[in-house]
Amino acid sequence: MVGYVTLGTNDFARATAFYDALLAEVGGKRAMELEGSFVLWASGPSGMLAVTKPFDQRPATVGNGVMVALAAGSKEQVDQIYAKAIALGGTDEGKPGPRGDNFYGAYFRDLDGNKLNAYFVG
Secondary structure, X not given: OOOEEXXXXXXXXXXXXXXXXXXXXXXXXXXXXXXXXXXXXXXOOOOEEEEEOOOOOOOOOOOOOOEEEEEOOXXXXXXXXXXXXXXXXXXXXXXXXXXOOXXXXXXXXXXXXXXXXXXXXX
C-alpha cells in the first residue's frame, strides 16, 4: 500500500549516516541517490524510506502526529533496531515492549526529531 515515506533533514550528511546504519538492521540499502540532497533506502519493491533536504530550501520540521514504522522479523529485531537508533544518537520515545496482545514495539526519534517505531506482530 505505501510505496515510500520521505523525511526532511537539516543536516543531510548526519541523517544519511544515521539511516545507513539503522536501516541495515532490517536489510535496507541505498536504492537511489541524488548527491547531497536525497537518498532512498529499500529492502524490496515497497516500504521504502527516503531523507531529503526540503526542495523549497526552507528548514525541515517535524510533522506533529507523523510517525514511520519499520517492520521487524522478531521481537529481538525490534530490540536491536531500537538499541541501534539510541546508540546512533536517537532519543527514546518508548522502550521495547508489548503494546496490546500481539504487537511488540519500540519508539524513538531520529537526529532531526522525526518519530519512528520498530514493530513486530505475532
